[in-house]
Amino acid sequence: MLLDVRGLKVHFPIKKGLVFDRTVGHVYAVDGMDLQIRRGETYGLVGESGCGKSTFGRAILRLEDLTEGQVLFDGTDLASLKGEELRRQRRHMQMVFQDPLGSLDPRQTVEQLLLEGMRAHGMTKDRDAHERLTDLLREVGLPRTALSKYPHEFSGGQRQRVGIARALSVDPQLIVADEPVSALDVSVQAQVINLLADLQAELGLTYLLIAHDLAVVRHISDRVGVMYLGALVEEADADDLYEAPLHPYTRALLSAVPVPDPTVEDTREQILLVGDLPSPANPPSGCRFHTRCPWRQETRCDTERPALRTVEIDGVAGSHRVACHWAEQIASGELQPHAVTVSGVTDPTLTTHDDDSALGAKDTAYPTTDGG
Numbered sequence: 060m061l062l063d064v065r066g067l068k069v070h071f072p073i074k075k076g077l078v079f080d081r082t083v084g085h086v087y088a089v090d091g092m093d094l095q096i097r098r099g100e101t102y103g104l105v106g107e108s109g110c111g112k113s114t115f116g117r118a119i120l121r122l123e124d125l126t127e128g129q130v131l132f133d134g135t136d137l138a139s140l141k142g143e144e145l146r147r148q149r150r151h152m153q154m155v156f157q158d159p160l161g162s163l164d165p166r167q168t169v170e171q172l173l174l175e176g177m178r179a180h181g182m183t184k185d186r187d188a189h190e191r192l193t194d195l196l197r198e199v200g201l202p203r204t205a206l207s208k209y210p211h212e213f214s215g216g217q218r219q220r221v222g223i224a225r226a227l228s229v230d231p232q233l234i235v236a237d238e239p240v241s242a243l244d245v246s247v248q249a250q251v252i253n254l255l256a257d258l259q260a261e262l263g264l265t266y267l268l269i270a271h272d273l274a275v276v277r278h279i280s281d282r283v284g285v286m287y288l289g290a291l292v293e294e295a296d297a298d299d300l301y302e303a304p305l306h307p308y309t310r311a312l313l314s315a316v317p318v319p320d321p322t323v324e325d326t327r328e329q330i331l332l333v334g335d336l337p338s339p340a341n342p343p344s345g346c347r348f349h350t351r352c353p354w355r356q357e358t359r360c361d362t363e364r365p366a367l368r369t370v371e372i373d374g375v376a377g378s379h380r381v382a383c384h385w386a387e388q389i390a391s392g393e394l395q396p397h398a399v400t401v402s403g404v405t406d407p408t409l410t411t412h413d414d415d416s417a418l419g420a421k422d423t424a425y426p427t428t429d430g431g
C-alpha cells in the first residue's frame with residue numbers, strides 16, 4: 060500500500076468578529092475518510108462540487124492542517140512530520156492542478172519552473188540537470204523550444220503538459236491530479252488523460268485523480284471512490300462501480316452521465332438529485348445523504364451514520380465497499396424508491412414511479428427501474 064489514510068478529518072473553523080476572532084462553527088470539509096491506494100494504481104475520486112475532494116487531496120500532501128486521523132505514505136505517518144522531514148517527504152508526492160495558469164508563476168520560463176522544484180530538492184547539482192529537462196519535455200510531448208517560453212504562450216492543453224512536467228520534475232511516486240482536464244476543451248481532455256496513462260505505464264506512477272465528471276475517471280481508473288459531504292459512500296473496482304453501483308448517490312451520479320452514442324437507447328434508471336448539496340458546516344444527521352435519498356427509511360437513515368462496509372457479491376466478500384444500511388435490499392429490488400421533495404421529506408403518496416411525465420421535474424426525484 061503506498062497510501063493508507065485512516066479516519067482523516069479536516070475541519071475549517073468559521074470565525075466571526077472584527078477585533079477578537081471567535082470560532083462560531085466549523086466546515087466539516089473532510090469528516091472521516093478511509094482510503095487506501097496501492098503502488099502503481101490509479102484511484103479516481105468523484106463527487107459533486109463542495110463534497111471535500113480537493114481538501115482531501117491537499118490534506119494528504121499536508122497542504123492543509125489535519126484535524127484528526129492518519130496519513131501513512133509508504134509507511135511514514137505524514138501527520139507526525141514537521142519542517143525539513145516534511146519538506147523532504149513532499150518530493151515523493153506532487154500535485155497537478157485544474158488551472159495551470161493559476162498555479163504556474165507567469166514570470167518564470169518553463170525552464171525556471173522546472174528547475175525550481177529540482178533545485179529545492181538538490182536535484183540540479185549534477186551536470187545531467189539539463190538532460191533531465193529535455194527528457195521531461197519529451198515525456199510530456201512538448202518541444203525543446205518550450206524551455207524558454209512563458210506559461211501564457213501555450214494553449215490550455217500544452218500548459219497542462221507543463222504542469223505535469225513540473226510535477227514530474229522531482230521524480231515523485233504519487234501524483235494527486237485535481238480536476239486536471241476540467242478546464243480544457245473536450246477535444247484536448249482525452250489527450251491529457253492518455254498522457255497521464257502513458258506516463259504511469261512508463262514511470263510506474265501512482266495517481267489520485269480527482270474529478271466531478273465520472274466519465275473522465277472511468278477509463279483511466281483502476282478503482283473509484285465516491286465522496287459525499289466529507290466521506291466515502293462507495294468504493295469499488297472501476298468496472299464494478301459503473302456497472303453495478305450500490306449507493307443511491309452513486310446511482311444518481313451515474314444516471315446523469317450521458318450515453319456516448321446517441322443512436323443507443325438509454326434504458327438506465329434515471330435518478331435526479333433533488334436540491335443542493337447540504338452545507339458541510341451543518342451536515343445532516345445519520346446518513347448524510349438521507350435528505351436527498353429516494354430510498355430513505357425512517358428512522359434509521361436519519362439517525363445512524365452508516366459505516367463503509369464490504370459487501371458480499373454472490374456470497375463472496377470482494378473489494379466493493381458501500382456506506383448504506385440498505386444496499387442489498389435496494390440492489391435486489393426489495394426496497395423501492397419513492398419521491399423526494401426539496402426539503403428532504405418523502406411524500407408517502409408518491410411511492411410508485413410510473414408517471415414518466417414527472418421525470419425531469421425540478422423538485423422531485425422519480426427513479427425508474429426499467430432496464431436499470
Ligand SMILES: Nc1ncnc2c1ncn2[C@@H]1O[C@H](COP(=O)(O)OP(=O)(O)OP(=O)(O)O)[C@@H](O)[C@H]1O
Pocket residue numbers: 071086087088106107108109110111112113114115271339
Ligand atoms: N480554507 C477553507 N476555509 C473554509 N472552508 C473551506 C476552505 N477550503 C474549502 N472549504 C470548504 O470546504 C468544503 C469542501 O471544499 P472542497 O474544495 O474540498 O470541495 P470539492 O469537492 O473539491 O469541490 P470543488 O470541486 O468545487 O473544488 C466547501 O464547502 C468549501 O467551501
